[in-house]
Amino acid sequence: MNIVCGDDSARMWIAAVPPAAPDELNIVLGLDTRGGPDERVACDLFGYGHEGEEGVFYLLPDDLRATVELTGSRLGVRLVTRPQRMAESLVEHGVEFRRSAADVANETIDGSQVTVLYREIDIDVDALAAYPGLLPGPDHCPAMTEDGEVVGGGLRPVLCLDHAGPATLPELLDSYRAGEGSIIVLGAD
Helix, strand or coil, rough: EEEEEEHHHHHHHEECCCCCCCCCCEEEEEEEEECHHHHHHHHHHHHHHHHCCCCEECCCCCCCCEEEEECEEEEEEEECCCHHHHHHHHHCCCCHHHHHHHCCCCECCCCCCCEEEEEEEEEHHHCCCCCCEEEEEEEECEEEECCCEEHHHHHHEEEEEEEEECHHHHHHHHHHHCCCCCEECCCCC
């Protein structure tokens, strides 16, 4: 595992993690299944995922996706969903949780998506600019196929690792390897 930058307190890292190649950096988020309403709602939405490799789940962009923003040296990741999907997820909970989660989806993006969770960290933009698909913007290398075609809007997916309780990235990966956690792959734009 190669951690380039990140913050355990923000539970967001740029790192090479399995099942990706050892030198392939990804944006990684740790989400606590017992955390605050934003993390718990995001984890609920993971239930819409489709399993690929064992322990790795993929979500459709309409169910949950990531938007990646770069402002100066701040890298932000926003998890968004459709308001209807958010409402469907909340129906499965009791009144108390729905009340605590009422403020989670208070920000609308593009009129058709609501923010479920937002995190950001400081990064060294120059050191990461050469990694294809990692950072958004015209000055950065897009993710490409072997045939030279831009993939998925040019950004690599964001990887989310779910777990119960606070954890560092090494602890999250140990949990995944032990079959106690999973990796959720979110399309990014």
